Amino acid sequence: MSTFAEYTISAMLIIGGVFTLIGAIGLGRLPDFYSRLHGPTKATTVGVGAIVISSVIYFSTLGQGVGIEEILITAFLFMTAPISANFLAKAAMHLEVKTSKDTRGQTWDQ
Numbered sequence: 583m584s585t586f587a588e589y590t591i592s593a594m595l596i597i598g599g600v601f602t603l604i605g606a607i608g609l610g611r612l613p614d615f616y617s618r619l620h621g622p623t624k625a626t627t628v629g630v631g632a633i634v635i636s637s638v639i640y641f642s643t644l645g646q647g648v649g650i651e652e653i654l655i656t657a658f659l660f661m662t663a664p665i666s667a668n669f670l671a672k673a674a675m676h677l678e679v680k681t682s683k684d685t686r687g688q689t690w691d692q
Contacts, residue, residue: 598629598632598636599633605622605626614682615681616679616681617682626663
């Protein structure tokens with residue numbers, strides 16, 4: 583394995599870990615449901631995507647070819663995370679989940 587590939591894999595793993603950590607911290611620290619929903623869906627999608635992409639690079643440089651499984655995982659992750667976040671936000675709006683005083687905007691247009 584080349585040194586460039588090792589540095590790229592290491593960088594992608596660190597980036598993925600940092601984004602995933604930021605998403606987890608946001609889940610715990612943000613004040614209301616809508617803010618908490620934003621942190622993990624945005625940051626964790628990038629974090630897990632970077633980790634899976636580093637896996638693709640690793641196994642490709644070993645001569646095992648590009649794993650279709652990793653590419654499918656990444657594609658489904660990028661497609662399903664925003665959709666599931668939208669469904670959760672709509673369900674919270676129907677249940678009239680309260681927002682914190684610092685949250686801007688209204689849950690329904692009035």
